[in-house]
Amino acid sequence: xxxxxxxxxxxxxxxxxxxxxxxxxxxxxxxxxxxxxxxxxxxxxxxxxxxxxxxxxxxxxxxxxxxxxxxxxxxxxxxxxxxxxxxxxxxxxxxxxxxxxxxxxxxxxxxxxxxxxxxxxxxxxxxxxxxxxxxxxxxxxxxxxxxxxxxxxxxxxxxxxxxxxxxxxxxxxxxxxxxxxxxxxxxxxxxxxxxxxxxxxxxxxxxxxxxxxxxxxxxxxxxx
Amino acid sequence: xxxxxxxxxxxxxxxxxxxxxxxxxxxxxxxxxxxxxxxxxxxxxxxxxxxxxxxxxxxxxxxxxxxxxxxxxxxxxxxxxxxxxxxxxxxxxxxxxxxxxxxxxxxxxxxxxxxxxxxxxxxxxxxxxxxxxxxxxxxxxxxxxxxxxxxxxxxxxxxxxxxxxxxxxxxxxxxxxxxxxxxxxxxxxxxxxxxxxxxxxxxxxxxxxxxxxxxxxxxxxxxxxxxxxxxxxxxxxxxxxxxxxxxxxxxxxxxxxxxxxxxxxxxxxxxxxxxxxxxxxxxxxxxxxxxxxxxxxxxxxxxxxxxxxxxxxxxxxxxxxxxxxxxxxxxxxxxxxxxxxxxxxxxxxxxxxxxxxxxxxxxxxxxxxxxxxxxxxxxxxxxxxxxxxxxxxxxxxxxxxxxxxxxxxxxxxxxxxxxxxxxxxxxxxxxxxxxxxxxxxxxxxxxxxxx
Numbered sequence: 001x002x003x004x005x006x007x008x009x010x011x012x013x014x015x016x017x018x019x020x021x022x023x024x025x026x027x028x029x030x031x032x033x034x035x036x037x038x039x040x041x042x043x044x045x046x047x048x049x050x051x052x053x054x055x056x057x058x059x060x061x062x063x064x065x066x067x068x069x070x071x072x073x074x075x076x077x078x079x080x081x082x083x084x085x086x087x088x089x090x091x092x093x094x095x096x097x098x099x100x101x102x103x104x105x106x107x108x109x110x111x112x113x114x115x116x117x118x119x120x121x122x123x124x125x126x127x128x129x130x131x132x133x134x135x136x137x138x139x140x141x142x143x144x145x146x147x148x149x150x151x152x153x154x155x156x157x158x159x160x161x162x163x164x165x166x167x168x169x170x171x172x173x174x175x176x177x178x179x180x181x182x183x184x185x186x187x188x189x190x191x192x193x194x195x196x197x198x199x200x201x202x203x204x205x206x207x208x209x210x211x212x213x214x215x216x217x218x219x220x221x222x223x224x
Numbered sequence: 225x226x227x228x229x230x231x232x233x234x235x236x237x238x239x240x241x242x243x244x245x246x247x248x249x250x251x252x253x254x255x256x257x258x259x260x261x262x263x264x265x266x267x268x269x270x271x272x273x274x275x276x277x278x279x280x281x282x283x284x285x286x287x288x289x290x291x292x293x294x295x296x297x298x299x300x301x302x303x304x305x306x307x308x309x310x311x312x313x314x315x316x317x318x319x320x321x322x323x324x325x326x327x328x329x330x331x332x333x334x335x336x337x338x339x340x341x342x343x344x345x346x347x348x349x350x351x352x353x354x355x356x357x358x359x360x361x362x363x364x365x366x367x368x369x370x371x372x373x374x375x376x377x378x379x380x381x382x383x384x385x386x387x388x389x390x391x392x393x394x395x396x397x398x399x400x401x402x403x404x405x406x407x408x409x410x411x412x413x414x415x416x417x418x419x420x421x422x423x424x425x426x427x428x429x430x431x432x433x434x435x436x437x438x439x440x441x442x443x444x445x446x447x448x449x450x451x452x453x454x455x456x457x458x459x460x461x462x463x464x465x466x467x468x469x470x471x472x473x474x475x476x477x478x479x480x481x482x483x484x485x486x487x488x489x490x491x492x493x494x495x496x497x498x499x500x501x502x503x504x505x506x507x508x509x510x511x512x513x514x515x516x517x518x519x520x521x522x523x524x525x526x527x528x529x530x531x532x533x534x535x536x537x538x539x540x541x542x543x544x545x546x547x548x549x550x551x552x553x554x555x556x557x558x559x560x561x562x563x564x565x566x567x568x569x570x571x572x573x574x575x576x577x578x579x580x581x582x583x584x585x586x587x588x589x590x591x592x593x594x595x596x597x598x599x600x601x602x603x604x605x606x607x608x609x610x611x612x613x614x615x616x617x618x619x620x621x622x623x624x625x626x627x628x629x630x631x632x633x634x635x636x637x638x639x640x641x642x643x644x645x646x647x648x649x650x651x652x653x654x655x656x657x658x659x660x661x662x663x664x665x666x667x668x669x670x671x672x673x674x675x
Contacts, residue, residue: 010476020480174535
């Protein structure tokens, strides 16, 4: 059974989400503050974390940063705020996805399922895809830069594998949203922020990327 | 006729004032000069005539005097011409024709009766001063003094004064133009600041001034802008707070409703119906809240970027289970339009939803482009929109008459208002007309889609 940790200060929302997600077949635990949630996740890691942004004490952004420091658990922000500023800040802090309240339980469940998916095994018999000094092992779930392992989140890894599989070809933001996040139509900022995060990890000069390049108005591609 | 601007009017006023002043000055000085010159001339002429008359009288005071010789002995210069009327005969120095005819009969009679007389006459078209003096009972002496030089002097004077008047009037206009430019400068500054504020820059303020006449204008203007930006900021924060406060309980409701829906089969019929009603209304309420938030944010500046609108339209159709072949993009235009993607996405979504709700679904979503204006048209084969409702349906909380009569309309009544607002944000417009062949055609024009 998949475990979900809900970090939400509103008792009623937390209870309702708990009931509804349990109906969907999740094992759910709730935390009313970021501190409590971080402690619970450290003691008994859940497979997914849902975080509200407005929390007493540590706010949601800081909570995401600290969760991310510990592991690559998929984090979904569930917030009533939908300013571009908040969304981008939450994604940059390390969240994998962002949904605006009220979100239907079916939709939320679909989001969690999409994020839990493992990177697809490539059809390529070569186990390691090489891009200059960058090495990606889709099956092993590893990324190395100049021989050193690069810590990437699960979502970042799936995004990288998707681009690596289509090396040299442009993937539009919508295609990436569909393949990595499972959205039919979604928020393209998800892709942009994740690409930015990936560049920080895999590029020698993230401001002037060599491998993960943007094609203005078209999308992204990974080049050797 | 278009009314003249303030500056033009003030300058014209200055010019007319200056012209009136300088013209009357010129007229007065011309008249004074003319009179004094004429008087002077007349006095000289009369004095000379008396002198000449005395000479003639002495010359005639002999036996059988040679009248012409006497007249010739006069030292008259080129300007004066003597004439003697003796008995019925006229004597002159030369055979001056027309001279005698120029002497009015009235004056002749006056002089013959022993009265000296002075009159201005024209001789051969020349202005001339005529002085008549009685010498003896049957002898009159006349002297004609040409005033041509004086006349020329006066003409030059008149010309000079006219020129001065015109120059003064022109200077008046220039002065007015210059003065208004300075006095209107604060107004220009106000206009510039207002324009900047209207464009969304709420930090624009008038520079503070030490001019006591302008301090009030700048302080009250700046105060107004402060108040305005505070109010807008308050409204923005309020909209954000409201959206948060409404969305949070909706999350509880939505999750709780899904728990109820899952147990629908275990509920008795009445409870199940009630739970269904609650779930439906929660969905509608969610939509309403989202639409209200959209409207509240509609006045924010738009964020134009190149957008593949055809792909957006296809996605809007797919998301509603419609075939994306409904979308027909004009091949002539550019692939990407410079628009605010979120707003255009919503325009498409709301128009398609509107067609689904009121007309059984769209039959075509057309994208075209003309002179840099992108046009989105959504056609349906529904009952159409009667002409009297075509403005009103873009107002808030107005729903189709058919939906009203069904009393079960599931729309929020805000969809088309949002479409109109998003169109207006692009400086475009939204409208509805008849589709050829029946149904309605919703049309949104978005100017400035070409870079």
